[in-house]
Amino acid sequence: MDTDTLRAEVAKLGWWHRIDLGNGVVTPGADDSPRKLARLGLPADLSGKSVLDIGAWDGFFSFEAERRGATRVLAVDASWTGPDGGPTKYGFNLAHRALNSRVESRHLSVYDLDPAEVGRFDVVLFLGVLYHVCDPLGALERVRSVTSGVAIIETETDMLWKRRPAIGFYPGSELNGDPSNWFAPNIPALLGMVKVAGFTLGTIHSRSSIVHQAGRAWRHWRKHGTPLLHTMQRGRAVVHAT
Numbered sequence: 001m002d003t004d005t006l007r008a009e010v011a012k013l014g015w016w017h018r019i020d021l022g023n024g025v026v027t028p029g030a031d032d033s034p035r036k037l038a039r040l041g042l043p044a045d046l047s048g049k050s051v052l053d054i055g056a057w058d059g060f061f062s063f064e065a066e067r068r069g070a071t072r073v074l075a076v077d078a079s080w081t082g083p084d085g086g087p088t089k090y091g092f093n094l095a096h097r098a099l100n101s102r103v104e105s106r107h108l109s110v111y112d113l114d115p116a117e118v119g120r121f122d123v124v125l126f127l128g129v130l131y132h133v134c135d136p137l138g139a140l141e142r143v144r145s146v147t148s149g150v151a152i153i154e155t156e157t158d159m160l161w162k163r164r165p166a167i168g169f170y171p172g173s174e175l176n177g178d179p180s181n182w183f184a185p186n187i188p189a190l191l192g193m194v195k196v197a198g199f200t201l202g203t204i205h206s207r208s209s210i211v212h213q214a215g216r217a218w219r220h221w222r223k224h225g226t227p228l229l230h231t232m233q234r235g236r237a238v239v240h241a242t
């Protein structure tokens with residue numbers, strides 16, 4: 001596909017990720033994907049490794065794993081409508097074509113991951129999905145079942161001022177106005193959940209700073225009127241679980 005055609009195709013779609021498709025074409029995602037990537041601790045060299053990206057959406061992290069040399073990358077998402085592409089897989093499919101990618105993809109929920117069916121992976125990416133599932137422990141147990149090396153888990157966090165394990169619960173759209181958000185743990189709860197799910201070790205690789213939390217709280221107050229005392233206790237964290 002020539003660059004002008006690609007640019008036109010990209011412009012027709014809504015995007016979550018910012019994917020560099022080459023020749024100056026970058027998909028205009030709402031998510032600052034390169035910034036998120038920098039917080040993950042994803043090995044720079046994935047040569048010979050297998051990678052599973054759960055909740056891959058447009059596939060930024062799957063394509064990045066392939067770019068870093070992974071031999072097998074499987075991208076799965078529960079909201080894709082099928083192998084031929086529903087509305088939410090158009091971006092992934094276009095990027096896949098433009099990058100001439102060999103990333104495999106399947107329309108699959110985290111709950112349905114079965115090592116006998118998909119295999120086990122050296123690196124499992126579970127990014128921005130934990131707070132979208134209504135059974136986070138069950139989901140983490142499935143993540144563990146397909147991890148042979150490390151699972152990199154990135155999530156929203158809440159209740160950060162509490163020292164004991166605590167989890168924010170959002171029966172409506174209290175978290176960022178999105179009714180698909182259910183639970184966000186604080187750091188002790190997150191590490192506890194990883195253990196209960198059967199991982200031997202969970203370590204915090206990165207978490208948002210108090211300055212970041214304050215800036216975010218301010219933006220949420222201005223946009224949604226959310227009380228600052230609530231949002232100041234929220235952030236993001238990345239756990240490496242083995």
Ligand SMILES: C[S@@+](CC[C@H](N)C(=O)[O-])C[C@H]1O[C@@H](n2cnc3c(N)ncnc32)[C@H](O)[C@@H]1O
Pocket residue numbers: 031054055056057076077078079080108109110111126127128129132133
């Ligand atoms: C906030 S986006 C995160 C996308 C990407 N992982 C990232 O970090 O930028 C959440 C993604 O998880 C997917 N998702 C939600 N529930 C899921 C489930 N039960 N199993 C697999 N994917 C799920 C959504 O369809 C969506 O693509």
